[in-house]
Amino acid sequence: MQVARLRLHLHTRTVRGKLEQMLRALELERHYSKDEILEAYLNLAPYGRNMEGAGAASELFFGKTAARLTQPEAVALSVIPQSPARRAPGSMNNTALNAAQNRWYDRAGAREDFSARSFSARAQMNGGNFAPHFVRQVLTEGRDEEQILTTLDLARQQMIERRIADYIALNRERGIVNAAVLLVDTRTMDVLAQVGSAEFWNTQINGQVDGTRAPRSPGSTLKPFVFALAIDQGIIHPLSILADAPRSFGDYNPENFDREFLGPIRATDALVRSRNVPAVALAAQLSHPSLYEFLRNAGVHLPRDEASYGLTLTLGGADISLERLVHLYAALANGGELRPLRRTSSREPSKSSRRILSAEAAFLTLDMLRTNPPPSLAEASLDSPVYWKTGTSNGFRDAWSIGVFDHYALGIWIGNFDGEPNPAFLGRAAAGPLLFGIIESLRASWPEPPVRHEPPAGANLKRAEFCSVSGNLPGPHCRQRTEGWFIPGVSPIKQCEMHREVLVESDSGSRGASDDGIRHLRREIYEFWPADLLELFESTGAPRRAPPFGCDIPSTDAHELRMISPTSGPAVVIRRTLARDGIPLRAQADAGVRDIYWFSDRSFIGRAPPSQTLSWKAQSGEYELIALDDRGHSASCSVVVR
Template identity: 50%
Template sequence: MIWLLLPRPELYPSEFRFSRTLEDRNGRLLHLALTPDGKYSRFTPRQEISPALIEATLTLEDRHFHEHPGVNPLSLLRAAWGVVSGSAKGGGSTITMQLARLRYGLHTRTPWGKAWQMFRAVQMERHHTKDEILEAYLNQAPYGGNVEGVGAASLLWCGKPARELTMREAVALSVLPQSPTTRRPRASGENASLATAQHRLWERLREERGFPADPLDAAFTLRQLQPVPREAPHLARRLFAEKAADDRISSGVPVRCTLNAERQRGVEQAVNDYVARKREVGITNACALLVHAPTREVLAYVGSGRFLDSTIQGQVDGVMARRSPGSALKPFIYALAMQEGLIHPHTLLRDGRMAFGSYNPENFDRHFAGPISAQDALYHSRNIPAVTLAQRLAAPGLYGFLKDASVALPRPAEFYGLALPLGGGEVSMEELAELYALLANDGCTRRVQYFKDGAAMTAKSLLTTEARYLTREMLRTREGEPALDDPAVTWKTGTSHGFRDAWAAGIRGDYVLVVWIGNFNGKANPAFIARECAAPLLFETFRHLRLPMKRETPPAGIEQVELCAVSGQLPTPHCQHRVPGGFIPGVSPITPCDIHREVLVDAATGLRVARDDGKRDLKREVYEFWPPDLLEMFKLAGVPRKTPPPLEPSAEALVSADAAAVPKIVSPRAALIYTLQASDAKRQAIPLRADTAPGVNRVFWFAGSRFLGASDPATPVMWAASAGKWRVHVLDDHGRSAAVEVRVEMVP
C-alpha cells in the first residue's frame, strides 16, 4: 500500500539547468554556454547515447540495474561486509540510488542519509521507467572539472557526440563519476588514477566479452580537449537572450539556427587572418555577414574580430551596430533612376562642381571626371552624379525606398536631405545585407532569417527585374584589378565621413556578403578606405568560401544593342566607336546620337559652312557637338574633345545653327516653391543654370521684365530673389529662349 501511495518525484532538481546550446542548420554544435552555476551540461536523450557507454557504465556501477526495484540488497550486503572486513568489495549504491543522491543533494555517509537515499530510489522506480532513470543519471553525473553529464563529457573530453563514442572512450568516460576530481582528464602530464581505473574496467569487459588483448589498452587515456565550442558568440548571445523566456532552452533543447558550420568557420577564419595581417596599419577589428539571398537565411555571422578581446571592445555586436554606410547605398539610386526611366547604364552624367542650394558635395578624391557614363560613375563611386540623380528621383525618392525596405531611419526625409546618398544616415549590417539580397534576388523587401521555420513576411516589390539586372552588371568586377579578380562578384564599397567606417557588400550567385572594418569606439583611421581595405577582405572571404557561381542571363525585358561609346546613345553612321549595352525598351531614355555630326569645312578658310554651293573646295568631317556646360567640364577634367570649327559669318550659316535647340532651364525647377532665409545672405540666392546648344557663348536671365545678369553657359548666375511668384526666362545669343514659373517664400 505504501508503495502505491508514493508521490511522483521529478528526476531533475527544480534549479537544475542545462547549458544553452546553439546548433547550425544541420544540427552541428556551434556554441556551448556555461550554466548559471558555471557548469557545462548538455542534455543527451537515451537513444543518442552510445550503447558502449551504457554497457561500460552498468558493468562498473550496477550490473543488475534492470532487475532490482531501485535498491539491490545483495550489493548492499556485499558493500557492508567489505566495510566490516576491511576488504574492497565495491559500492552498494545502484544507479537509481546515485541519481537520488544527485537529485536531492543527499549526504549518504550516515545511516540516516543512506536510508533516505534508498527511499528516494524506490520512489523513483515506482513512477519512472529504467530508461528514464538511466537517462537522468547520465545527464547529471559529474565527469570531472565543471563538466556534468555524458553529453558535455563526450564533447569536451573526446571531441564527439555521445552516440559516436568507441568502446575504449566509453570505458574511459564511465570511470570518471566515481572520482571526478582525481580522474579528471588533463591537457598534459600523467593521470595514473584515470589510467588505472579505465584499464581495470577494460580488462573486465575484455574477459567477459572475449576481446583480444591490445598493447594500447594500458596506454590509452583521455586528454582535455580545447577549446570549448564557442563559434558565433555574438549570435549565440543574441538568440539566447531572445529565447530567454522559453523553458525548453534551459531544459536542454538546443537552439537550431540557419548558420552553416562550414560557412561560419570559413568566414571567421578569413576575417581573423586578414585582421592579423593588417594589424600594423591599425586595422584591428572587422565584422561580416553571409546571407543566402533567395531565402534570406543567414549562413555566417561574425560580430567582431575577437569576442574576448577587450582592447577592441570585442563583445560589441557589430552586426547590430548602426554606422554610416558611406557610398554603399549608391547602387539603389541608380536602380531607381533606371526604373523611373531617367538613365540607362551608358547615359552621360555630369561630374563637375555643383551646388544644391547650400549643399556643395565633393568627390572622395576632390577631383571631377567631367561627363561620365552612369556605369562608370557608379563603379568609381562619383558623388556628384549620385546626388544629382537622387535629386531627380520621384518622391519619396531614396528615403522612401529605404523606409519601404525596412531600414530604420529615425528622422524625417528633410533631416537627411541630399546627404543620404553619401552616407548621411546610419544603417546596420543586417539592413545592408537585406538591401543587397533584394538587389540579388527578387526585388522584394524581406528581413534576414535566423531560424528555418521563421514566419514568412509579406514581401513588397521595390525594384524591377530589369533595373536589378542592369545595376548588378554595372557593379561587376572589371579587368585590371588583380586583388579583386572574381568576375562573378558584383560589389560596392562605402567609406564613411572622417574615415571611421569601411564597408564592402558583394553578390556572388545566390549569396550576399557584407563586411565592415572600423573601431567600435568610432576612432578614425586613414587606412579605413573601403576600396583599399574592405574590398580585399570581401574578395578574400569569397575565395575562401568557394561559393557556387550563378550564370547571369539578361531578363526578357532587357534589349541588348550597340551604343555610341562617347554619347551612350544609339549610334548613327558618324559614330566610329561603339560598345554593347543594355536598356529597358519603353522605359530607358534612348535616342539617336546627336553628338557626332558631319559638317562641311572650307579647305581654304577652315571655317564650317552651311551648304555646298559648288564654288569652293569643301571637306566632309565628323565633329563632336557638345553643350557648352559639358564641354567646360571636359576642359576642367583635362579631357580634350574634337569640337567643330566656327561657322562662317553669314546669315545663312546662323539660320542653320540648331534653330530648334532652345535652352533648357535646369535651375530653378518649374512649379517648385523656393524657401529662402532672409537672415542668411548665403541662403538668399538661387542659382540660374541652363543647358544650351553647342555654339552658344552667352545666356541672359530675366525675372519678369527685370534683367538678372548674363554669363557663359557653364557659369550660373546667382539670383538674389525676393518673395513672390516669378516667371524666370533665359535668352541665348542666338535668340532662343525658355521660361519657368516659380514661387519664392522668405522666412526669418
C-alpha cells in the same frame, strides 16, 4: 531581492536603495510564485562580459542548452553570478571559481564524484567553436523550442573568423583592429556566418558589440539603389551619359571624394567609380519612390522625416546596419524581391517577400556592378564575377564592402565601435581585400559551378547597339558603337544627336548653313557637347574639338537650354543666409552658345558665358528665375528664398 535589483536596475549601495529593494521584492512576492521569481533570476543573472542569463551562459561556456547541463556544470553556473567578473570561466586555473565551487561542495556534502575538480574541468570556455553574436541573437529572439536548429554553417563561420584574424594581424600597424562580416545564402536567405567583431572577448575593441547590427554611416553603399530606382523610373539606362561636373542642389553642394570632376561619364562608370555628383543628381530626379521611401519600404529604420535628410541619404547621411545592407543586396540577387533573413532552420524558408525593385532594374544594377574591378590584380583572375560596391563614411570612420557572388551575399565592415577615425578606413583599400579574400576561400573550400548572369525569365529586357559617346541609339554619323541592355517602354531611348555633319568653309574654317554652290565646302563630323562640359573637358586636360561657329546657323540645330544651378523643378527653396552670400546661377547650353542672360521676374541680373557661374544676391521672397541664351532658347524655375 536580487530579481528586484536586476529587473529594475536599482542602486542598492545606499540605505535608501536597500529599502527600495526590499519594498520591490515584497511586491514581486505578492504577485509571483517562488518558481516564477527563480526563473526570472536565472534569466537576469549576470555572468560577466555583459552576458545575462543562465541560458546564454550555458551556450557560451558549455555549448549546450541549460536543460542539458550536467550537475557539475549547473553548480558552476550557480556560483558565478555572485562575482561574475572574478569567477567567469576563462582559463584552466580559475582560483576564484574553484574556491566558490569548493565552498558549495563543503556545504552540500555532495557525493565524491560531485567534486570541485569536475566543476573546474567542465567550466572552461569553448573558445573559437561558437559564433557568440549569432548565438546571442538567436537566444534573445525568445524562441520556446527546447532544441533550436540554426542556419549557421560552423565550417564557414570558422573559416571567416580565421580570415579576419589573419587580415587584422597583417594590417594592425595601419590601425585596423576590428571587423564584422555577414554571409547569407540568397536562395534560402539563411544566415550562414555572422562575425560581429574580430574578438568577442576583447574589451579593448568592445568585442561584444555586434558590428553586423550596429547602425553606422554606410558611405556610398546605397548608390546602387539610387541607380536602380533611376532605371525603374525611366531616368537612365546603364549606358546613359551623366555629367560629373560642379553642381548645386539648393544649398547642398556635393563634392567627389577626390575633389575632381570627370565631365561626361556613363552611368555604369559613375556607379562603379562612385562619383558623388552624378549619384546625387539622380537622387534629386527620383519621384516615387524616392530613396527615402525606398529604404523605409525595405524596413530600414529612418528616425527623421525625409526633408531632414534631403539628398545626403545618397552619400551615407543616415545610419544603417551591415545586416540591412546585406539584406538589400540580396534583394538584387533575388530579382528585386526582399525576403526575410533566417537564422533558425526549424521551419521552412519563408515564402513571403516584398518587391522593392523590378526584376529588370535589379538585373541591370548587378550587371553594372559586375564591371567593378577587384582591389588588386591578384583577385582579378577569379573565374566567376563578383558584383560588389564599397563605401567610406564621412570622416574615415567606417569602411564597407558588400558583394553578391554565386548564390551568396557577403558584407564587410571595418572600423572602430567608438567611432575613432582612421585615414586607412577606405572601402576599396580596407574592406575590399577582406571581401575578396573570403570569397576566394569560400570558392576554394566549397566549389560550385559558375553561375551565369542572365536576365530573369520573362523579363522585359532587350539588348541593342548604342553610340559609345552619347549613350543613345546610333545615328548615321556615330562611328564608335557598343552593345547594352535597356527596358523597352521604360528606358530613355532616342537617336543620337551629338554627332552631326557640319559644312566647313575651306578658306575661313567657319561653318556654313548650306551648300550654295559658290563657296568651297567640306563635310566633317563633330561632337556637339554642351558648352559647360566642353570647358570641363579642357580643364581635365582632355579638350574636345568644338564645332566651328557660324552666324547663319539656325537655332533649331542646337540642344535646349537646361538650368543646372539652382536645380530646376516646380519650386526651389533656398535659405536666406545662402542667398545673401550669392546664389550660383549656371545653365547647360549648346556648344554654339556664347552668352546666357539671367532674369529675376522682369529684372535683369546679368550675363555670363555657359562655362562661368553668375552670382545672384536675393532678398526673401518668391521669384521666377529665367535663363535665355543668344540662340533664343530659355529655361526657368521658381525660387523661394526664406
